[in-house]
Each structure stands twice: as structure tokens, then as C-alpha cells.
Amino acid sequence: MLIAGNWKLFKGPTETSEFCAELRRHVVPNGIDVVVCVPFVSLVAAVTALDGSGVRVFAQNAHWQETGPYTGEVAAGMLAELGVTGTIVGHSERRQLFGETDETAARRAAHALASGLDVIACVGELEAERDEELTEDVLGRQVGAIIEATGASPRLTIAYEPVWAIGTGKTATPEQAQSAHAFIRTLVDAPILYGGSVKPENAAVLLGEPDVDGALVGGASLDVDSFAAICAAARSVSV
Ligand code: PEP
Numbered sequence: 001m002l003i004a005g006n007w008k009l010f011k012g013p014t015e016t017s018e019f020c021a022e023l024r025r026h027v028v029p030n031g032i033d034v035v036v037c038v039p040f041v042s043l044v045a046a047v048t049a050l051d052g053s054g055v056r057v058f059a060q061n062a063h064w065q066e067t068g069p070y071t072g073e074v075a076a077g078m079l080a081e082l083g084v085t086g087t088i089v090g091h092s093e094r095r096q097l098f099g100e101t102d103e104t105a106a107r108r109a110a111h112a113l114a115s116g117l118d119v120i121a122c123v124g125e126l127e128a129e130r131d132e133e134l135t136e137d138v139l140g141r142q143v144g145a146i147i148e149a150t151g152a153s154p155r156l157t158i159a160y161e162p163v164w165a166i167g168t169g170k171t172a173t174p175e176q177a178q179s180a181h182a183f184i185r186t187l188v189d190a191p192i193l194y195g196g197s198v199k200p201e202n203a204a205v206l207l208g209e210p211d212v213d214g215a216l217v218g219g220a221s222l223d224v225d226s227f228a229a230i231c232a233a234a235r236s237v238s239v
Helices: 013-026 040-049 076-081 092-097 102-114 127-131 135-150 174-187 200-207 224-238
Strands: 002-006 033-037 056-059 086-089 118-123 156-160 192-195 214-217
Touching: 002 192, 002 224, 013 040, 013 224, 033 086, 040 056, 076 102, 086 102, 102 118, 102 135, 118 135, 127 135, 135 156, 135 174, 156 174, 174 192, 174 200, 200 214, 200 224, 214 224
Parallel strands: 002 033, 002 214, 033 056, 056 086, 086 118, 118 156, 156 192, 192 214
Antiparallel strands: none
């Protein structure tokens, strides 16, 4: 069971050091895997503050080339050099706001895996796509692109994040999450996280579904108490 916090564009280096010092007092991985996905500029602070805690530090994106004329991009090898052990790719905010496509997300995933990083590759349908009963088509296309580029890797994790549930307070029902996860399971042999307004109040019921292997948590990962409560819920359902 993996609980990953996605901090998005929150917490610079000073706040990261303070937060991680607090986090290691409240969250002992103990039986579950815990990851924080922090902004690039805060990675060193997070790696330093969490050293020896068992909580791992991931980036939120990584480019598909190691060097070159790619202004504003960061390479997987550069991240590994910092002690970062993985990265998110293809988050819906990148897809919606920054032109990420199935192809670029897949290239990022393949290069990060080849560079020794773990990858959380995000997939998920828009509300209109769900309404039109296109959820499985969309997931099939998005997961298919990742698999075609990466092959099977023990370091690949898929995050099912219905776009209509991210940062909206709307959560997929446990049945909706389970059904999407079971479908993704037919496509790929990898752990599958659920993401979309996971909170302490709904974590246990979502994580209790048979094909839900963990959670990617946005807003609720920004507060130590709520992130710790979600980790505790994960531990309670994984024993
Ligand atoms: C996310 O950023 O991946 C996410 C799921 O956000 P939230 O938990 O805030 O919906």
C-alpha cells in the first residue's frame, strides 16, 4: 500500500524543511510506503529533512532527455543525483494546463524508469467523458500509451485520478473507483493508486476496495495531521 502526497505548487524550501521535520514525528511508514512529491526547488530540503525516515521524495515531473535545449525542464538523472527516488508523470493538471499529451507523458515515464526512478503515471477521464460512458476508452488509451513506451516495469505505478474529482471535493464512490481500477488491472500488472479528493474521512473506505493499492493525495497532503491520518487509514486496511 502506497500513500503519495502531491504538493503541487505549494511549499518552498523553508516550509518544506519545517513540514518534513513535523512529518517524521507523525508518520512512520511502518507497513506502508509513504512518498511526498514536492516542487523542484524544495527537493533538496525534503531529501535532507526526511533522510533515514523511510519517507521517500519524488518530483512532480521529469523530462525525457538528459540534457539539451529544453529550457525550463529537469532531467530524471538530475533528480536521482539529489536523492530523489521517483516522479509523477502525466498529472491531469499538466495535461489540462500545460499541453501534456499521452505521448509526452509516456516518454517521460519511459525515460524516468530507464534512469532508475520510480514512476507514478496518472490517468483519468473528464466528467464529460464519464457522462458519455467513455471512461474505459480514455483509460485504455492513456494506459496503453504508457505501457507501449515503458513495457512492464516493477517500478511503474498507475494513479487513477478522475479529473472531475481532483481538487473539487467530489470523490469517486468506492464502487466507481473499484470498477475503474479493475479495468486498469486488465491492462497492466502494476499497483494502482486512487486520487481525487482523498481525505481522512473517506480514505479507509476507498483504500478498502480490492483493486485500490494506495492513494495519490493532493490538498489533504499539505497538512501533517490529515496526511498522517490518511497514512494511518492505509495501515489499518493493509493489516
Ligand atoms: C492530485 O493532485 O493528484 C489530487 C488527487 O488532488 P486532490 O487530492 O486535492 O483532489
